[in-house]
Structures are given as structure tokens and as C-alpha cells.
Amino acid sequence: MLAIKACVSAAIAAFTAFWGWVGWLCLAWIVLMTLDYATGTSAAVKSGSWSSRAAREGLWHKSGELVVVLLAAIADRVLVIVINQIPLVGFDFPGSGLLLPLVLTWYCITELGSIAENAALLGAPIPGWLLKVLELAKDKIDDVGDDILPKE
Numbered sequence: 001m002l003a004i005k006a007c008v009s010a011a012i013a014a015f016t017a018f019w020g021w022v023g024w025l026c027l028a029w030i031v032l033m034t035l036d037y038a039t040g041t042s043a044a045v046k047s048g049s050w051s052s053r054a055a056r057e058g059l060w061h062k063s064g065e066l067v068v069v070l071l072a073a074i075a076d077r078v079l080v081i082v083i084n085q086i087p088l089v090g091f092d093f094p095g096s097g098l099l100l101p102l103v104l105t106w107y108c109i110t111e112l113g114s115i116a117e118n119a120a121l122l123g124a125p126i127p128g129w130l131l132k133v134l135e136l137a138k139d140k141i142d143d144v145g146d147d148i149l150p151k152e
Contacts, residue, residue: 015027022097022100022101022104025101025104025105025108026069026104028104028108029069029104029107029108029111032107032108032111032112032115033062033065033107033111035111035115036111036114036115036118037058037059037062039115039118039119039122040058040114040118041055041058042118042122043118043121043122046121046122046123047121065107068103068107069100069103069104069107072099072100072102072103072104073099073100075099076097076098076099076100079099080097098148102141102144102145105141106138106141106142106145109134109137109138109141110138112134113131113134113135113138116130116131116134
């Protein structure tokens, strides 16, 4: 048992050393996407409205999210290069590595809201304040994203 704990601890440490906190955020998003798809499928089966077409649409939606996350990651790297290596461009952007965490956080909060809605469809009582907190958090992330743009 001690060997298993040591292996798990080593794997977590290696993941953190390699990917950092953004890696954990990305892992959380992947888990939440999977849970959202599973609860959405369960809710559709429960209501008798499941269809392979709707399931495919859900997968297309998730693949679109993946494209946006990859876009944010690439944009972050390109911006780092421009800001650090080409000072003549004079690009006024507050720091580097900002887009990917914001996009991942926004998607995580969106997935949490969708999971809560699916849970309600499955019959679970959902506190109204929970949905309000998730919506407020999503709005705050939107505000942060808007604030990184220069004011005209």
C-alpha cells in the first residue's frame, strides 16, 4: 500500500512539475466535460429523448471547446514570443500566459453549470444560489477577459 501511495504521489508531483497549475486546470476541464456529457446523456435517456444525432452534436460541441482551448494556448505562446522577442512591435498586453487560464476557467464554470442543470433533469434538487454563483463567476471571468483589452 505504501508503494502505491508513493507512486501516486510521484505521478502527481511529476504532473505538477511538468504542467503546473494550468495542467491541473486543464485536467479539471477534461473531467468536467466528461461528466457533463455523461450527465447530459443520462438525463436524455431518463426523459426518453436520447438520440444518436443529439449525442453527436454534443461531441461536436465538446470538440469545438477543444479547438478554442488549443487556440488560446497557441495564442498565449505567440504573444509571449512577440512581447519578449520583438520589442519594436510595442504590443501592450498585460503579461503572458493569461488567455489559456481564462478560457479554461470560463469553460470549467460553464461545464459546472451544465452539470447542475443535468442533475436537476435527473431529479436532484439544486440550490438556486449555486446556479447564481456559477453565473456570477462566469460573468467575472468575462469581465477580466474584457479588461485585458486596451481602452479606446
